[in-house]
Amino acid sequence: MDGSTLHEVVDRTATALPAVTVTQPFGEGADVYKVVDRMFAMTTELRGVPIVNLKCAPPHAVALVRDLAEVTPGWHMDKRHWITLAPGDGLDETTVQDLVANSWDLVVAGLPRARRPLDPTRGAPPD
Template sequence: MNFATLRAYLAAKPGAVEDFPFDHVTLVFKVGEKMFALVATDVDPLRINLKCDPEKAEILRDCFPSVLPGYHMNKRHWNTVVLDGSIPDEDVLAMIDDSYGLVVQGLPKARRPV
C-alpha cells in the first residue's frame, strides 16, 4: 500500500481530521479530537500506529511479523504496522477500520461523527 492510498482511506473516514501535532513527519488522523492513526512519513516502508483491542493486538502480532507493539504508544492498546507488503491490503484496511471504530465508540455521543 502506498502513501497516497493510505492517506486517502484514512481521510475518508467520517469526521477524520489530519494534523502534524508532534513534528513534520508524523501524520496524525483524529476523530472527535482523539487519535486513531499515526503515519510515519519519513521511513520506507511506511509504518502506521493503530489502536487495537488488547487481545486482538496479541493475535495480530503472532500472525504477522510486521505487526509490532505500538512505537511510542501504550503497547497493550496500539500496534505499529509495517507496510512492507507482507500483509494483504484488505487486512491493513480492516485494522484501520477497527482502530477508527474503537476510537469512535469511546467518544461521547455528542462528539461522534454522524
C-alpha cells in the same frame, strides 16, 4: 506491501471516514489522523522505514503481533492498545483498510455519545 503504498492506503482509508482531520503535531513527516480530536492513526518513518500506528483491541493486537511479522506492539504508544504496521508481504490493502477502520471504530466507541459522528453500534448518527 511497500512502505509508500502502506502510507497511501492508510491516508486514503482514514480520510474517507467521517469527521477525520489530519494534523502534524509532531512536525513534518508524521501525519496524525484524528476523529473528533482523538488520534486513531499515525503515519511516520522509523529509521527510514515507513510505519503506521493504529489503535487496536488488546486480544486482536496480540493475535496480529503473533501471526504477522509486519505487526509489532505500538511504537511510542501503549503497547497493549496500539499496534505498529511496517512494510512487508504479510500485509495487503484489505487488511490495512480493515485495521484503519477498526481503529476509527474503537476511538469513536470511546467518545461520549453526543460527540460521535456515527454510533458504531448502530451505524447511524447518534440521537
